[in-house]
Amino acid sequence: MSQTPLHLESPLLESRALSLAAQRAVWLKMEALQPPGSFKIRGIGHACQIHAQRGAKRFVSSSGGNAGMAVAYAGRVLDIPVTVVVPQTTTARAQELLRLEDADVIVHGASWQEANELALSLLGPDDAFLHPFDDPLLWAGHASMVDEVARAGVVPDAVVLSVGGGGLLSGVAEGMARNGWSNVPIIAVETTGAASLHAAMQAGQTVALDAITSIAGSLGAKRVCEQAFQWTQQRPVQSVLVSDASALDACERFLTDHRVLVEPACGASLALAYEANAALAPYRNVLFIVCGGATATVAQIRQWRQAA
Known part of the structure; x- marks a missing residue:
C-alpha cells in the first residue's frame, strides 16, 4: 500500500x-x-494509513463534520469501506458530502455523544475507530x-x-x-x-x-x-x-x-x-x-x- x-x-x-x-x-x-x-486529513489520513497497514477492513467515525469527511475521503482513496454515525443535528449538506465520498451514513441520536456511543458499539475485530481529535x-x-x-x-x-x-x-x-x-x-x-x-x-x-x-x-x-x-x-x-x-x-x-x-x-x-x-x-x-x-x-x- x-x-x-x-x-x-x-x-x-x-x-x-x-x-x-x-x-x-x-x-x-x-x-x-x-x-x-x-x-483534519493530515492526522486522520496518517491514522487511516497506519490502521490499513495493521489490517483494518473498515473505518468507523462519529463525526458529521470535518473529521468524518476526512475519514470518508481517506477510506475512498485507500479502498476501505467507511461507516460514519452522525447525530440528527447534522445538516443535509454534510450528509450529502459524506455520501459523495462513498461513506455509509447512519443518523442516530440528538447529540454527538449518542452518535459516538452507537459508532463504538458497531466496532468489530477488523474495524478501526477514528476519533475526531483525541489520538x-x-x-x-x-x-x-x-x-x-x-x-x-x-x-x-x-x-x-x-x-x-x-x-x-x-x-x-x-x-x-x-x-x-x-x-x-x-x-x-x-x-x-x-x-x-x-x-x-x-x-x-x-x-x-x-x-x-x-x-x-x-x-x-x-x-x-x-x-x-x-x-x-x-x-x-x-x-x-x-x-x-x-x-x-x-x-x-x-x-x-x-x-x-x-x-x-x-x-x-x-x-x-x-x-x-x-x-x-x-x-x-x-x-x-x-x-x-x-x-x-x-x-x-x-x-x-x-x-x-
Whole structure:
C-alpha cells in the first residue's frame, strides 16, 4: 500500500489584506484547501494509513463534520469501506458530502455523544475507530503542517489557531517542538460558548462545559482533550475568546479577500487579524492556521449572522 501522504502540502501565503487589517505581517497556512476541506486529513489520513497497514477492513467515525469527511475521503482513496454515525443535528449538506465520498451514513441520536456511543458499539475485530481529535496518531499527522512552514524558512513570532477538541493545538505544538519553536507562543482562539480550553486553563484541569451555545459547531467539544491542556502547562499558550458575530464577520471578509470560504470555527482565529486584537500586539510576524471547514456555505453563514 502506498505511503504517499493523503494530504497536500498546503500553500503558505503572506496575506496583504490581513496584514493591513492587523498592522503586522500575517502568514496563512491554507489548510482549507486540503481535498476534504480541512486540516483534519493530515492526522486522520496518517491514522487511516497506519490502521490499513495493521489490517483494518473498515473505518468507523462519529463525526458529521470535518473529521468524518476526512475519514470518508481517506477510506475512498485507500479502498476501505467507511461507516460514519452522525447525530440528527447534522445538516443535509454534510450528509450529502459524506455520501459523495462513498461513506455509509447512519443518523442516530440528538447529540454527538449518542452518535459516538452507537459508532463504538458497531466496532468489530477488523474495524478501526477514528476519533475526531483525541489520538496521538492524529497529532503526529497534524504536526506535518509545521514541518512545511519550517522548510519554507518562515519562523513566526506567534502561531494563531482555533481550538475545539484540541487536536489541532496538540499537533501544531508537537510540530513546533520538533522544529525548535517551543518558545514561540500559540494563541488559542475559541468562541464564547464553546470555550473548553479556556475553562480548563482557568480551572487548572480539563472540565466539561454544561452546554455548547456557540454556532461554531466544529469548536463544540464540551471537554478539551487532556493532551491539549498539558501543552498549556509545558509551553506558552494564550487563550483568547471571540464572539460568534466576530467569527462570522471574519468568514465573509476572508471570502472577499482570499476567495476561500471557511466555517465560523476557522473564522474565530481569523477575527484576531481583522479586529487587530490586542493579543497580537507583541508580535510582528504571525502565522495563522486557516483550518478550513468542509460543510460551510455562504447561505448558512448569512443565516447565522442574522441570528448572532
